[in-house]
Amino acid sequence: MTERYQLFIGGQWRDSADGRTMPAVNPFNQEVWAQIPVATKGDVADALAAARRAYEGGWRQTSGLERASLIHRLADLIDANAGRLALLETTDNGKVIRETTSQMGYAARVYRFFAGYADKIWGQVIPLDQKGVMDMALREPYGIIAAITAWNSPITLLANKLAPALAAGNCVVVKPSEHASATTLEFAKLVEQAGFPAGVFNVVCGEAEVGKALVDNPQVDKVSFTGSPAVGREIAAMAGRNLRPVTLELGGKSPNIIFADADLDRAVVGALAGIFGATGQTCIAGSRLLVQRPVYEEVVSRLAERAGRIVMGDPRDPATEMGTAANAPQFNRILGFIESAKQDGARLVAGGGRASDGALASGFFVQPTIFADVHNEMGLAREEIFGPVLGIIPFDTEEEAIAIGNDTPYGLAAGIWTQDINRAMRMVHAIRSGVVWVNTYRALAAQGPFGGTKDSGFGRERGEQGLLEFTTTKNVMIDFSGDVRDPFSMKL
Structure with missing residues (x-):
């Protein structure tokens, strides 16, 4: 009815x-x-x-x-x-x-x-x-x-x-x-x-x-x-x-930054939560994952493996981990960005299209998608997709991470993963965003002010x-x- x-x-x-x-x-x-x-x-x-x-x-x-x-x-x-x-x-x-x-x-x-x-x-x-x-x-x-x-x-x-x-x-x-x-x-x-x-x-x-x-x-x-x-x-x-x-x-195009000294077990979970939680349909999505080169390939591999095991299905089922795009226009927009990223030369390591197996066929399901070797000039790294699509960008130095992180018209959120408190504090002050999480991501509190800068x-x-x-x-x-x-x- x-x-x-x-x-x-x-x-x-x-x-x-x-x-x-x-x-x-x-x-x-x-x-x-x-x-x-x-x-x-x-x-x-x-x-x-x-x-x-x-x-x-x-x-x-x-x-x-x-x-x-x-x-x-x-x-x-x-x-x-x-x-x-x-x-x-x-x-x-x-x-x-x-x-x-x-x-x-x-x-x-x-x-x-x-x-x-x-x-x-x-x-x-x-x-x-x-x-x-x-x-x-x-x-x-x-x-x-x-x-x-x-x-x-x-x-x-x-x-x-x-x-x-x-x-x-x-x-x-x-x-x-x-x-x-x-x-x-x-x-x-x-x-x-x-x-x-x-x-x-x-x-x-x-x-x-x-x-x-x-x-x-x-x-x-x-x-x-x-x-x-x-x-x-x-x-x-x-x-x-x-x-x-x-x-x-x-909106946002938030940098989620993993340094080589980070606790990778926690950082990988934080990266997953940042982009696949809520099917990526959140303004605070950590859609740009910056990873320091000594741990870059390990992080890419671990994320790709876990993304492949994300349970998709009826959002009303408590066992489901990732639901649908919210509506047809958003569904088509996400798929369009995925195709553009492929054409731009990003390396696809997980997902890459519509999920349509079995019970998923009638829904607006998008595979959890990860692109590696992304450059910050690519459309994937510049525009807010608002979907389960992650771009992984390598970096070498702290200064390079700051430059890439701030090179965006947005300034809503950022994540920092490191066990070096001095580095964490330097990054907190250097990144231009309204919210910075350190060794966590996509965490909310009624008491904490929330909002952005720039666009x-x-x-x-x-x-x-x-x-x-x-x-x-x-x-x-x-x-x-x-x-x-x-x-x-x-x-x-």
Whole structure:
């Protein structure tokens, strides 16, 4: 039976104004399993108006303690419904159930982390030069947040935005990706059940025109976007026309660097996790593996052997290690990059095409693919593939690793594998990226700020910095000196 979803606007479930829907397709078997409403421009305007009413009508005056209580209740509901949400997300985007299950627990942790901040958004008292004058910097919510999320991890990406936005006292209108909208709509049921006032959280679905209608509306006070750099540029330009601030969490072409003195057992596992976890469909994928020459061939051989044993199958089966590409366009894009890498002369050591044996035949399965002897000028090393395709690049010296690692338009993440603490610290400071892992990879924490530089975007999610992204500063100066000032001279 096909599930039929509705938009969530102002605390009400409703069809889109013109009744239009789009299919949700299971990438494992290409079956349509749900119908998703496609919002009109009027629906978007209604959602923003509902958010504004909620904000001005009381939400902005709620105490931090009240907000914290609601957010904690929401986290409890996520935990209680984690199994169902994980299964739905796996059905929607093909990510393996063992990961979507852990992601639900992680999302609940993010909400609890920011709930703890809700009653601790403190300002500052600032000492001034003048006597008899007190200065305060207050932190206040922006108001209405437009949040746009990607298809690879809808619930966790939403948590990174919604949890701090709510903790800070904002209202939110979210547009999930048209390729994976169902779990965000299911999540809205939990928001409703938790008891949030109508309009504090709203969901509108659809393709690019819905996102444009949302971002370009002057009712929006801030935009938070996760997606590709190309779309991020459009988002920033649209928001800029209304002089609205933007947080952009975009793509990456992250260097994962293995030195000869590394613990290779751990490093090889980290390299595998960095590119084949989540089928490589993650912005932090360690898609460029830099390996020092003394251990280069050993690492290539070990990775190729392990890649050949990766268990592919139904993402809903806990035994499956790697699922499908999330949708047909992404599937075809990945295969296109593989063919280009072959033509560019990279040495194929594992995979290299579509996986179509037995039960895999009907799904968007790509073989775990590894190319060795890659040069950093190749398209394989320059462009974000967003799939299970690894390029291995040899290097000789630490200086060469730094030069190759930084030679990219992106700057999101990096990995360093070495047992030399001095080298690790030098590399941490030399690599230009927002996140650096040392002797681990693809590890997350609610407390740690996350975000990139260069074409990977700007602003931060998670951690205290992630909370402050959803607040604006108001300065208050109070003169209690009783002095009568010169009206024609600025008081210093």
